[in-house]
Amino acid sequence: MNEKQIREEFKLRLAGVEDGTYCFSVCCNKEFFELAELDEIQDGMLNLRIEMVRYEKLVTLSFHFEGNLVLTCDRCLLPVNLPMDFNSHLVVKLVPEVEEGENQDDDDMWVMEENAYEIDLFHYVYETILLALPHRIVHEDDADGNPTCDPDVMAYLNQSSSAPQEQETDPRWDALKNLKLD
Numbered sequence: 001m002n003e004k005q006i007r008e009e010f011k012l013r014l015a016g017v018e019d020g021t022y023c024f025s026v027c028c029n030k031e032f033f034e035l036a037e038l039d040e041i042q043d044g045m046l047n048l049r050i051e052m053v054r055y056e057k058l059v060t061l062s063f064h065f066e067g068n069l070v071l072t073c074d075r076c077l078l079p080v081n082l083p084m085d086f087n088s089h090l091v092v093k094l095v096p097e098v099e100e101g102e103n104q105d106d107d108d109m110w111v112m113e114e115n116a117y118e119i120d121l122f123h124y125v126y127e128t129i130l131l132a133l134p135h136r137i138v139h140e141d142d143a144d145g146n147p148t149c150d151p152d153v154m155a156y157l158n159q160s161s162s163a164p165q166e167q168e169t170d171p172r173w174d175a176l177k178n179l180k181l182d
């Protein structure tokens with residue numbers, strides 16, 4: 001898919017859509033992450049199910065994201081596979097005319113002109129995925145509580161972080177060494 005085709009996938013048509021419930025399925029894959037410049041995501045895929053309920057001048061959107069993302073481990077810098085499963089909601093109020101600044105008040109409540117042709121969710125989806133990412137990403141510890149990070153990288157990190165500490169000596173021992181026994 002080219003860039004235009006990917007962006008098209010995130011546009012839901014409003015014009016001529018009658019009151020009712022509609023379901024959509026979109027795939028957020030590597031092409032999408034690259035296009036959205038979600039650089040922290042190396043690879044993976046999220047299936048996104050969108051349920052749209054239109055009732056008069058109100059459009060309620062429920063999003064369910066599910067899948068796997070490949071991110072970079074903060075500790076060893078190698079890829080981490082992260083299962084994802086999260087929801088979000090968005091309410092769109094349709095008005096005859098949007099006043100300036102009205103649409104920027106709330107991330108979960110949009111105001112759009114009632115004759116708008118479509119809702120573009122590309123940016124919303126990108127922001128929602130970004131917010132769902134954990135702040136710290138590391139390989140999980142195994143059952144014994146040992147890190148499952150790359151052993152070579154960990155050995156290197158341990159070596160470089162413990163080296164300066166070995167040179168430090170405990171001042172109490174220094175004091176004892178300097179004690180002269182008569």
Ligand SMILES: [Zn+2]
Pocket residue numbers: 073074075076077078138139148149150
């Ligand atoms: Zn790691």
